[in-house]
Amino acid sequence: MIKITLPDGSVREYNEGVSAYEVAASISQGLAKAVLSAEVNGEVWDLTRPITKDSSIKLLKFEDEWGKKTFWHSSAHLMAEAIETLFPGVKFWVGPPLDNGYYYDIDLGGQTLSEEDLQKVEKLMGELARQDNKYVRSEMPKAEAVKYFTEKGDEYKLDLLGGLADGEITFYKQGNFTDLCRGPHIPSTGYIKAIKLLNIAGAYWKGDSNNKQLTRIYGITFPKQQQLDEYLAMLEEQKKRDHRVIGRELEIFAFDDEVGPGLPLWLPKGAAIIEKLEALAKKNENEQGYVRVKSPHIAKDALYLRSGHLPSYADSMFPPMELDGGKYYLKAMNCPHHHKIFGATPKSYRDMPLRFAEYGTCYRYEQSGELMGLMRVRSMQMNDAHIYCTKDQFEEEFMKVNELYVKYFKIFGIEKYQMRFSKHAPEKLGQKYIDNAALWNETEDMVRRVLVKSGLPFVEVADEAAFYGPKIDIQIWSAIGKEFTIATNQVDFAQAERFDLWFTNEKNEKERPIIIHRAPLSTHERMIGFLLEHYAGKFPVWLAPEQVAILPISDKYMDYAYRVKAELKKNGIEVSVDERAEKIGKKIRDTELRRVPYMLVVGEKEAADNAVAVRKQGHGDQCTKSLTDFIAQINEEIAEYK
Numbered sequence: 066m067i068k069i070t071l072p073d074g075s076v077r078e079y080n081e082g083v084s085a086y087e088v089a090a091s092i093s094q095g096l097a098k099a100v101l102s103a104e105v106n107g108e109v110w111d112l113t114r115p116i117t118k119d120s121s122i123k124l125l126k127f128e129d130e131w132g133k134k135t136f137w138h139s140s141a142h143l144m145a146e147a148i149e150t151l152f153p154g155v156k157f158w159v160g161p162p163l164d165n166g167y168y169y170d171i172d173l174g175g176q177t178l179s180e181e182d183l184q185k186v187e188k189l190m191g192e193l194a195r196q197d198n199k200y201v202r203s204e205m206p207k208a209e210a211v212k213y214f215t216e217k218g219d220e221y222k223l224d225l226l227g228g229l230a231d232g233e234i235t236f237y238k239q240g241n242f243t244d245l246c247r248g249p250h251i252p253s254t255g256y257i258k259a260i261k262l263l264n265i266a267g268a269y270w271k272g273d274s275n276n277k278q279l280t281r282i283y284g285i286t287f288p289k290q291q292q293l294d295e296y297l298a299m300l301e302e303q304k305k306r307d308h309r310v311i312g313r314e315l316e317i318f319a320f321d322d323e324v325g326p327g328l329p330l331w332l333p334k335g336a337a338i339i340e341k342l343e344a345l346a347k348k349n350e351n352e353q354g355y356v357r358v359k360s361p362h363i364a365k366d367a368l369y370l371r372s373g374h375l376p377s378y379a380d381s382m383f384p385p386m387e388l389d390g391g392k393y394y395l396k397a398m399n400c401p402h403h404h405k406i407f408g409a410t411p412k413s414y415r416d417m418p419l420r421f422a423e424y425g426t427c428y429r430y431e432q433s434g435e436l437m438g439l440m441r442v443r444s445m446q447m448n449d450a451h452i453y454c455t456k457d458q459f460e461e462e463f464m465k466v467n468e469l470y471v472k473y474f475k476i477f478g479i480e481k482y483q484m485r486f487s488k489h490a491p492e493k494l495g496q497k498y499i500d501n502a503a504l505w506n507e508t509e510d511m512v513r514r515v516l517v518k519s520g521l522p523f524v525e526v527a528d529e530a531a532f533y534g535p536k537i538d539i540q541i542w543s544a545i546g547k548e549f550t551i552a553t554n555q556v557d558f559a560q561a562e563r564f565d566l567w568f569t570n571e572k573n574e575k576e577r578p579i580i581i582h583r584a585p586l587s588t589h590e591r592m593i594g595f596l597l598e599h600y601a602g603k604f605p606v607w608l609a610p611e612q613v614a615i616l617p618i619s620d621k622y623m624d625y626a627y628r629v630k631a632e633l634k635k636n637g638i639e640v641s642v643d644e645r646a647e648k649i650g651k652k653i654r655d656t657e658l659r660r661v662p663y664m665l666v667v668g669e670k671e672a673a674d675n676a677v678a679v680r681k682q683g684h685g686d687q688c689t690k691s692l693t694d695f696i697a698q699i700n701e702e703i704a705e706y707k
Contacts (some may be wrong), residue, residue, distance in 0.1 A: 067117070080445070086252065105122050134162040135249050135251055136257070138161065151182070151186060154171040165296075173281065177538070197253050198326070199253045203238070206234065256288060260284065260286050303598070308439060311598070317335040330440060353469070361396070364396060381430055408566050424447065427526055442590050447584055450584070461519075483541040486524065486526065487537070487538060489528070507558075533557045538552075551592065552582070612640065614665070616652045677689070
């Protein structure tokens, strides 16, 4: 007998060789039907794989991240089976799951795949799914696997085999399709009930433009048709909310070929939003004791060599400029500059914690194919700050940073969020990560304690830390469920030593500070891109670049319209007057399209009574108010976010 420990801490005994599916069935048949894979001692397994020793297991359903990934990875194999049936002789590279769906990279051998062919593949996938073929795992000696793919003439799988050791070679077969794969997979194809192939793209083998271009096919599947219908409806809504489209319609930002790709130009309305976000950040940072600093846009290579950024991130930095016999780089990050500011004057424990904040512009050489509207750019204005603190102060400071994130989430109406706790990989110490196992373990434990204590939702992921310490990537979801990585919160135990940063402690001894990197409002570019989609361009009144539009019924009331405007401007309200010789109905429709929060219609009665007819965006006629009352109302609404 072996002991199986479940997530709730309960322990059950089973015969050796029991599968996770059988464990689920022993709990309830409903659970057994819903489970897709299982986490066994921290590793995700097939449901049907025998468990031969005492183990801790977590049963994974479609609602779980790795339940979804198992489902979508299995769907990629189903798609490959359909493609191989319709296009004999094709070769497959990799078919991984994504956050939403999956893809497979395919060498069609000179054949082409049309949209009509895609529909045929999708139809055949449905037929194959209904066959309910089992996904069967098998192991094979490396030599035998090499022989198999050599005879098949598949150079792509032979390349994958080159990176695998003997004893690590596993295959999966379902129906008439066999593939080199480590899994895991769902029990059978019958679990896949709803299928949609989304699009076709090109992708270079291994992501290298010097290699052959393969065909990449994206798809999505679900256990229920209703889930697919809801997902496709969400995609349609996302298209309507695309920040690139809305940003152009509302005149928020622009790109220009003569300026260069990935270098946004902020139009007046965009600049107005930036100023409001910056004011929000500065207010909260001032309340928490931050001090503001400024740093140059370029620096010598020596600075980034000392920090370790140049060796680690050279591909993301613009090429150097040759000046005064040395090399200068555009600033890709603020942290080395802030470390120099910290080290410019002696520090005592009485100065700690020290919080430096800067809206510094940084420049990163994103590859042209990776640029995407405001979400991936080459010039960015960052809500950056670095906190220098003692080890005893770390928990409180890190907690305050997390609390600031939550405060901003409430302000922007972000209801779903998750902290992605990124840790190091022990086997990569001295390569990808600073070689100090003890400090890695200590700082990761410190971060974990804060996350647990704060009660924030978080997941732990390995091998995604910064090279100098663990970090938290903040994942947020927009109003329609689209996921964004908006910001990061990093712990740094290496830079203080690299830059010889120290303060004098209470014993009059030198001590290294712990450094926290944080940017709660991300970059202006990414944050505004997110907010455009989150609000569908309908900004709350406090953030709207145009808060009020005054619509005179005719030219006779233009003077009164401008008196209203002047009064609103005196109260700090962003306001415009529609001077066009158009009927009031058209003015209202056009203002609705501009997504202005409030419209004030003024005519004979309003002018006589020093009043305004108030219309709220998307709500139609509201009421007639005195100008004084409306100003009080909108000021109260603007103040709410604070």
